[in-house]
Amino acid sequence: MNYYIFIYGTLLPGLGLHPHMLGGSWVADARCHAHLYDLGEYPGMTRSMPGDPSCVTGEVYTVDESHLHRLDELEGLVPGNDEASLYLRQRITLVDPGNLLSFEVWGYFYNGSLTGYPRIHSGDYKEYLSCKFSGLRE
Template structure:
């Protein structure tokens, strides 16, 4: 089993929530990093700030499926839209522990920063449907 931090459209109530079916929700968390608006979803980047989201426990098979959903090509970072990496939870469930998350792996020039790091709040603020 693996612990996975999600911060965007995979969260409950958002567009890709069905992709998390069968995963065990452990609770809310914040990790170091920042978000950008990629269009229909956010992109997580390493950097100053904190990103809000949720941690789930997923099986090896679920993680492999989510790699496909996130357009991660195992063993080929250059061909991947997102790359799965470890981050350390700063606040919330599993604080101090490392969990997987998906880091945006394409150029970010011209993308709008989501300064507060909370994608749910951001889509409410800009009036976007999830």
């Protein structure tokens, strides 16, 4: 069985953890209603309130069950223990995903405190990194 997963941070092509997506298949560029934060070495996505137009930009891949479990481990998900998990894997509906209109996928949501972490208002982690390291501001 294959699963659809939305990635938005260091798992994206060209970033440090993308090799962990090998074996998965790219499906589409996509966005979802959520907020994105700079947690230092990686970003964290959180749910937005209904009606909030904020979006996070990413990509959708298909992965098999063993690949999904490896991603869970990489994201610090502790099965059966949400409190101990760094990220939670939850269902999310994509926004304007082209031919995948209203398609629901899995996404990883940050499960820790956001105190002191800046929000990435553009919702685009790769664009944010480009600006951050070139000295530009979002």
